[in-house]
Amino acid sequence: MRINFMSKSVFKEIGWVKVLPFYLFAFLPFANSQNIPVYLDDTKPVEQRINDALSRMTLDEKIAVIHAQSKFSSPGVKRLGFPDLWTDDGPHGVRPDVLWDEWEQAGQTNDSCVAFPALTCLAATWNPLMARLYGESLGEEALYRGKAMILGPGVNIYRTPLGGRNFEYMGEDPWLASRMVVPYIQGLQSKGVAACVKHYALNNDEEYRHQVNVIVSDRALHEIYLPAFKAAVTEAGTWGIMGAYNLYKNQHNCHNSILLNKILKQDWRYDGVVVSDWGGCHDTDEAVANGLDLEFGSWTDGLTMGATNAYDSYYLALPYKKLIQEGKYTMKELDEKVRRVLRLFYRTTMSRLKPYGFLCSESHYNAALKIAQEGVVLLKNDPVKNGKTRQPLLPLQRPERILVVGENAIKMMTVGGGSSSLKVQREILPLDGIRERFKGSQVDFARGYVGDTIQSYNGVTVGRSLYETRPADELIAEAVDKARQADVVIIFGGLNKSNYQDCEGHDRQQYGLPYAQDRLIEALAAANKRLVYVNISGNGVAMPWLSKVPAVVQGWFIGSEAGEAIASVLAGDVNPSGKLPFTWYDSLEQCGAHALNAFPGTWREGHQIIDETYKEDIYVGYRWTDKQKVKPLFSFGHGLSYTTFKLGRLTANKLQMTADDEITFTIPVTNTGRRAGAETLQLYVSDRKASVDRPVKELKAFQKVFLLPGETQQVSLTIDKRALSFYDESNSRWTAEPGLFEALVGTSSDCLPARCTFELKM
Ligand code: BGC
Numbered sequence: 001m002r003i004n005f006m007s008k009s010v011f012k013e014i015g016w017v018k019v020l021p022f023y024l025f026a027f028l029p030f031a032n033s034q035n036i037p038v039y040l041d042d043t044k045p046v047e048q049r050i051n052d053a054l055s056r057m058t059l060d061e062k063i064a065v066i067h068a069q070s071k072f073s074s075p076g077v078k079r080l081g082f083p084d085l086w087t088d089d090g091p092h093g094v095r096p097d098v099l100w101d102e103w104e105q106a107g108q109t110n111d112s113c114v115a116f117p118a119l120t121c122l123a124a125t126w127n128p129l130m131a132r133l134y135g136e137s138l139g140e141e142a143l144y145r146g147k148a149m150i151l152g153p154g155v156n157i158y159r160t161p162l163g164g165r166n167f168e169y170m171g172e173d174p175w176l177a178s179r180m181v182v183p184y185i186q187g188l189q190s191k192g193v194a195a196c197v198k199h200y201a202l203n204n205d206e207e208y209r210h211q212v213n214v215i216v217s218d219r220a221l222h223e224i225y226l227p228a229f230k231a232a233v234t235e236a237g238t239w240g241i242m243g244a245y246n247l248y249k250n251q252h253n254c255h256n257s258i259l260l261n262k263i264l265k266q267d268w269r270y271d272g273v274v275v276s277d278w279g280g281c282h283d284t285d286e287a288v289a290n291g292l293d294l295e296f297g298s299w300t301d302g303l304t305m306g307a308t309n310a311y312d313s314y315y316l317a318l319p320y321k322k323l324i325q326e327g328k329y330t331m332k333e334l335d336e337k338v339r340r341v342l343r344l345f346y347r348t349t350m351s352r353l354k355p356y357g358f359l360c361s362e363s364h365y366n367a368a369l370k371i372a373q374e375g376v377v378l379l380k381n382d383p384v385k386n387g388k389t390r391q392p393l394l395p396l397q398r399p400e401r402i403l404v405v406g407e408n409a410i411k412m413m414t415v416g417g418g419s420s421s422l423k424v425q426r427e428i429l430p431l432d433g434i435r436e437r438f439k440g441s442q443v444d445f446a447r448g449y450v451g452d453t454i455q456s457y458n459g460v461t462v463g464r465s466l467y468e469t470r471p472a473d474e475l476i477a478e479a480v481d482k483a484r485q486a487d488v489v490i491i492f493g494g495l496n497k498s499n500y501q502d503c504e505g506h507d508r509q510q511y512g513l514p515y516a517q518d519r520l521i522e523a524l525a526a527a528n529k530r531l532v533y534v535n536i537s538g539n540g541v542a543m544p545w546l547s548k549v550p551a552v553v554q555g556w557f558i559g560s561e562a563g564e565a566i567a568s569v570l571a572g573d574v575n576p577s578g579k580l581p582f583t584w585y586d587s588l589e590q591c592g593a594h595a596l597n598a599f600p601g602t603w604r605e606g607h608q609i610i611d612e613t614y615k616e617d618i619y620v621g622y623r624w625t626d627k628q629k630v631k632p633l634f635s636f637g638h639g640l641s642y643t644t645f646k647l648g649r650l651t652a653n654k655l656q657m658t659a660d661d662e663i664t665f666t667i668p669v670t671n672t673g674r675r676a677g678a679e680t681l682q683l684y685v686s687d688r689k690a691s692v693d694r695p696v697k698e699l700k701a702f703q704k705v706f707l708l709p710g711e712t713q714q715v716s717l718t719i720d721k722r723a724l725s726f727y728d729e730s731n732s733r734w735t736a737e738p739g740l741f742e743a744l745v746g747t748s749s750d751c752l753p754a755r756c757t758f759e760l761k762m
Helices: 008-014 016-032 046-056 059-065 119-124 128-144 174-189 218-225 227-234 257-267 284-289 318-325 331-347 362-375 430-437 472-485 517-527 559-571 622-628
Strands: 085-089 149-151 194-200 212-215 240-243 273-275 377-381 383-386 389-392 401-405 442-446 488-494 531-536 551-554 610-613 645-647 656-658 662-671 677-687 698-707 712-720 726-728 733-735 739-746 754-761
Touching (some): 046 331, 059 318, 119 128, 119 174, 119 362, 128 149, 128 174, 174 194, 174 218, 174 227, 174 698, 227 240, 362 559, 401 472, 430 559, 442 472, 531 559, 645 677, 662 754, 698 712
Parallel strands (some): 085 149, 149 194, 212 610, 240 273, 401 442, 401 488, 488 531, 531 551
Antiparallel strands (some): 377 551, 383 389, 662 712, 677 698, 677 739, 726 733
16 A cells, blocks of 8 residues: 555654554545445445345345344344344333343343433423433433344323323324424434334223224324324434334234335335334234334244244244245345345444443433423422411422322332333432432431332342331321421322333223322321322322312423432422423313223224224314313423413414415513523414314424523414314325414413414415
């Protein structure tokens, strides 16, 4: 090799040792480009590299890359230098490693992670910047752990508060979920780690999830259940998507011709891989023909369920190879799948542009804390007597004696719940967070109730013993006794990550709080008026005692920094700004799916399939309560602050728009209180007159603003024709009909004081 691009004197000056690495790094690929094969040549377009790789692969190599080789990995192409592809759950942190072919822990000592808040909490921030931060931080943890794909985020719609996995999703509204999922994916993939958006689609039941056949109108499918997936594909460019367990139109969704071939791949032009949910593939022919690209988690050896190391018997393994060899299929379908898998390789494992990852860094803990603090929702904060005056109970004013009550104050919530369970490096429990923050106070604890005392989940042991044998009466009596002595009582109750709570595999069986918590709360409310109830859950719960409890906080499952985050909100170091991503019903009857007796579904004869008709149609969440004119406990978009905000006059930059136009609404918002705080301006659109039945209003834009005391900001919210459209079943198109619309702007779906009528002209 001749060096003629730098004078020798330069080398002398700066030294060979320093220059050589630069020279090799910068120029070697180009110098060598004639000698290296196209598929390895970074300078060549990816599609060309894919074609080249494909042309070199044998049938066996092609078959190998489209199915798993272990619980969470699929093989690369060793002969050609493509490494194995490692996936992992998702979506709240990087799951600890399991054994090659077992669900048990591999027993690594370097796989503890940071747990980020559950996605419900992320959605409650209503802040896309938090979603970006989440994705980036998680991506860095995944890189360190050698994972090329994270199995998440989840964007199934919160159809009923009994949904066991709602905590892993982003609420009831398609627009909110769409705005939050896009930056999560972009953040993750900016680190060279693929997202695998799940569970596509209509996966709204956990109970018998492999057998539920969803019957839903095209309109509800497109308006409610698909938009977040569509945004993930068409806006975020997700590299992976996971088929759901359930069926739609009698076909399992991991090989569903309408959902995968037609909508995802044809209409949305998706170029990534479709991954089966673990065990979601059931048929070779359907998997070949209906859009599945990468099969994971099947439990069959062709004869029985539950076989181990049965990877060769996967539907897309030897059974598929045999059908090719017998001439039933050509290479066409196989090449199409392999092409997508190779594209994934180039985007992840084969990408040289990836940064380095790191695990459990302070920056990740800070991200987890910040997201948690922004997601906590202050549901209620009524004034209570304080000396001679009355003022809101929160934030707490240096109480001398604090009583913390409830199992959820001492329970790790990053462990359990199914596949999202984690092994964290640390999790600050609420009681510890409060003790740390209120060091000057005397902080006592009473158990109050016993929920689930299981000490380990999937091989991860919970640090703190929850052993307790005293009966409920005794626990309540003890808590009441202590409450009488306290200046303030903080109850940590709600659900947990055990079966039939917020947990994969089953749905909740009741809307009410479990473990006799209502009795405890009533008793404490009678004993001490200065009562704060912090609800830990990913779902709404019944609150029959609400009028007797002055302060209620929704604390979600918020990960590693839970205790610190909640304590900072209770103390007022952080001014709460979370807003509910779902409607919090008073009772199940307020929810469309339950009011119409449309959840769960009905077994068919033969007890193989459950048909579940989504009779409430597009009327999910606030769309239903608006239509029925019922007042939920807390509305979608609700969330209080320790400061006050005043909205000014809403103006529009025009009062008429055309189909290719945009319209911008502007509203001044002022922080009229004495603390800095954030408010989220929400814009809903109401169609005055339409040829189809339309919701009273629908969220179409929002913006969170941070304001110092006295500060005013002009908030602008822009929409276009898409915000006015509905899915027209008569021609399968999104349609905006000309006529009058109203923009409703405010701070929650039940507080929209600013209004402006405008017209769409064609
Ligand atoms: C879950 C998925 C998860 C997969 C792998 C399945 O049971 O439904 O969400 O990613 O397991 O753990």
